[in-house]
Amino acid sequence: MHREYSIMDRVGSHIESVTRRRDAKQALFSAFSVVAMLCVTALLAQPHFMQEPVEVNAVTEPAPVSTAVPAATPEPFRQNEEYDLILVNGEVKIPGDFELRTRVFDGVEVNTVMYDALCRLMDAGRADGCRLWVASGYRSVDKQAEILERAVQNRIKDGMSEADARADALLTIQKPGHSEHHTGLAVDFNDVSYTFENSFEYAWLKENAAKYGFVERYPADKAETTGIEYEPWHFRYVGEAHAKRMDKLGVCLEEYLSLLEE
Numbered sequence: 001m002h003r004e005y006s007i008m009d010r011v012g013s014h015i016e017s018v019t020r021r022r023d024a025k026q027a028l029f030s031a032f033s034v035v036a037m038l039c040v041t042a043l044l045a046q047p048h049f050m051q052e053p054v055e056v057n058a059v060t061e062p063a064p065v066s067t068a069v070p071a072a073t074p075e076p077f078r079q080n081e082e083y084d085l086i087l088v089n090g091e092v093k094i095p096g097d098f099e100l101r102t103r104v105f106d107g108v109e110v111n112t113v114m115y116d117a118l119c120r121l122m123d124a125g126r127a128d129g130c131r132l133w134v135a136s137g138y139r140s141v142d143k144q145a146e147i148l149e150r151a152v153q154n155r156i157k158d159g160m161s162e163a164d165a166r167a168d169a170l171l172t173i174q175k176p177g178h179s180e181h182h183t184g185l186a187v188d189f190n191d192v193s194y195t196f197e198n199s200f201e202y203a204w205l206k207e208n209a210a211k212y213g214f215v216e217r218y219p220a221d222k223a224e225t226t227g228i229e230y231e232p233w234h235f236r237y238v239g240e241a242h243a244k245r246m247d248k249l250g251v252c253l254e255e256y257l258s259l260l261e262e
C-alpha cells in the first residue's frame with residue numbers, strides 16, 4: 001500500500017508539478033504577450049518610428065524652435081507669350097525650345113525679328129551724327145561656355161585657384177544658357193566699355209532707342225533687379241510699343257513683366 005501509495009503519490013506529485021510548470025509557462029507566456037503588446041503599442045504611438053532612422057547624436061541638443069513662417073516654394077517662371085518679351089537672366093535660362101533665325105548686320109549675327117528695327121535705329125543715329133557700331137549680337141550657348149572657360153583659364157594663369165577664378169569670371173560673364181545674347185535680341189554697342197557712358201552716342205541712344213523698339217537693359221539703378229551690373233553698351237529689342245511704355249514707366253524688363261502679370 002505504502003509502495004502503491006508512494007507510487008501514486010509520486011505520479012500525483014509529478015502530474016501536479018507538470019501542471020504547475022505548465023501553469024507557470026502559461027503565466028510566463030501571458031506576461032510576455034502583455035509586455036510585447038505594450039511594446040508594440042508604445043512603438044506605434046511614435047509616428048516617425050518606421051520612417052526615420054534614429055540619429056545617435058540627435059538628442060544631445062534640444063531642437064531650436066523656429067517662429068519663422070516657412071518660405072513658399074517659388075512658382076516656376078512663366079514666359080510672357082510675346083516673343084519680343086522673352087526674359088533670360090541669371091535665374092531664367094533660355095527655354096530649350098526657343099527658336100530663332102539670324103541675319104548678319106554689319107558682320108554681326110542678330111535675330112531676324114529685330115533686324116529691320118536695328119537698321120532704322122542705326123540709320124537714324126548716323127543721320128544725327130552718331131558714330132555707332134554693333135560689337136556683339138547673337139551668341140550661342142556653346143560660344144558662351146567657351147568665353148567663360150577662356151576667362152577662367154586666364155585668371156588661373158594669373159595665379160587664382162580654379163574656384164576663385166570661376167567665381168570671379170561669373171561676376172561679369174553670364175553662365176551659359178543665361179545670357180540675353182542667346183536670344184539674338186540684344187546688342188552691345190561700340191567698344192563695350194564704361195567710356196561709352198560719357199559719349200554722345202550713349203546720350204543719343206537713351207533719348208531715341210525706344211522709338212525703334214530698344215531699351216537700355218542694365219541701367220545702374222536697376223542692378224539689384226536685373227542681377228547685372230550697369231552695362232551702358234547693352235541694349236535689348238522689345239518692340240516699339242513695349243519699349244516706349246517701359247521708357248515712360250522707367251522700368252526694366254523684369255519689372256515690366258511683373259506689371260504685365262498683374
Ligand SMILES: [Zn+2]
Nearest residue numbers: 186187188234
Ligand atoms: Zn551684352
